[in-house]
Amino acid sequence: MKARIHITLKNGVLDPQGRAIASALHALGFNSVGDVRQGKYIEVDLAETDKGKAKAAVEQMCNRLLANTVIENYAIELVD
Amino acid sequence: MKARIHITLKNGVLDPQGRAIASALHALGFNSVGDVRQGKYIEVDLAETDKGKAKAAVEQMCNRLLANTVIENYAIELVD
Numbered sequence: 001m002k003a004r005i006h007i008t009l010k011n012g013v014l015d016p017q018g019r020a021i022a023s024a025l026h027a028l029g030f031n032s033v034g035d036v037r038q039g040k041y042i043e044v045d046l047a048e049t050d051k052g053k054a055k056a057a058v059e060q061m062c063n064r065l066l067a068n069t070v071i072e073n074y075a076i077e078l079v080d
Numbered sequence: 081m082k083a084r085i086h087i088t089l090k091n092g093v094l095d096p097q098g099r100a101i102a103s104a105l106h107a108l109g110f111n112s113v114g115d116v117r118q119g120k121y122i123e124v125d126l127a128e129t130d131k132g133k134a135k136a137a138v139e140q141m142c143n144r145l146l147a148n149t150v151i152e153n154y155a156i157e158l159v160d
Binding site for chain 1: 086087088098101104105108110111112113114115116117118119120121122123124125126127128134137140141144145146
């Protein structure tokens, strides 16, 4: 089973990396670009076959290591 | 319109960041974890309303700035 994890900054948290990308895109002439937010995308291969257990494990991974839950949200998607 | 962009390393390209995450997860006791790959996730707000034009613009952004197409793949998803 594979877990796809999106980690994004919470609304209201300043995203300097996103700002830098937006500025660079404007400089390249992409004037229709408004706000840009950058997050992380992590794919984890799991030996676990039970979907419930896999989800619980990945939530623990996010809380303990992958995401800083003070400023970041995470979303988990499981695929077979 | 909003574009969601996933940028991932191509298969066969070494992913040291993913390796580091996998090692850290093993050290925390998550033994069911196999391969881990880390990529980038970028959300871009666009003033463009035409889906075709928006897609073309975002492809250009990926090729010119966001992705290194020698070692990275990108996937674009447009949402209203």
